[in-house]
Amino acid sequence: MPLFPLGAVLFPGGHLPLQIFEERYLDMVGRCLRKGLPFGVVSLTEGGDVRKRGDAGHAPEIFKSIGTMARITAWQSPHPGLIRIDCVGEQRFQVLGQRKLKHGLWLGDVERLAADQVVAVPDDLVHVAQQLESLIQRMQAEASSPQPLRATTPFAFDDCGWVANRWCELLPLPHAMKQNLLALDSPLVRLELIADFLERG
Structure with missing residues (x-):
């Protein structure tokens, strides 16, 4: 390749x-x-x-x-x-x-590598998915076109991997941290780490 x-x-x-x-x-x-x-x-x-x-x-x-x-x-x-x-x-x-x-x-x-398994967002992390949904809605409302978000559809706010990956793209995370998150095989762990980052921020 x-x-x-x-x-x-x-x-x-x-x-x-x-x-x-x-x-x-x-x-x-x-x-x-x-x-x-x-x-x-x-x-x-x-x-x-x-x-x-x-x-x-x-x-x-x-x-x-x-x-x-x-x-x-x-x-x-x-x-x-x-x-x-x-x-x-x-x-x-x-x-x-x-x-x-x-x-x-x-x-x-x-x-x-195996694709992320579809893992439902657990109750204690639903707020992370809701924050993402609000942010995307705000970005779409403020932008003249939803062009930058077109590759992320269809939205899957109930899926750990999808929510974690979108946060990884939108947050100003250190480059090395993004790479480490990509390398994780567990979408749930990836989302838990994103939640920790959001809480600290």
Whole structure:
């Protein structure tokens, strides 16, 4: 699977807009569009979203092994050498091995991780789901268009994983914390940690 290391964390069901202009990613996006395939978003721990040259060539890129598949849902090319794409997060995966092609694109041998089980929000966390619902309603009312939220529908305010993932996207959480939350297999634990953060805030 082609990998896209980013200084961001993509969650299943999340929306990711990207501007593509590097040769390696223009090639990747073209292949994904032609074959209807996803690419993998992995979180950078070293390096930047845009490849830069250092004294000894390109600066290193180091990224986490747990990521999320991204499927392109819309694209446009305003001029040659630039593609704007909208993506939706799908299944989580783990990188088992990786290699870099000559033009800089990473390829990974990946193992798909099980999707979150649908777990009902327990009574003691219902207020967290209600807060999210109120926030989304307010955002939609204030925005000229609900465009930024389109990838999160259909809403599932009774599902621990869905509620936790949306909070992870909306809250100003430290990057490392978002990655740790993504790596959790239990959607209930993920939501409990979000509740703790909200209470402290």
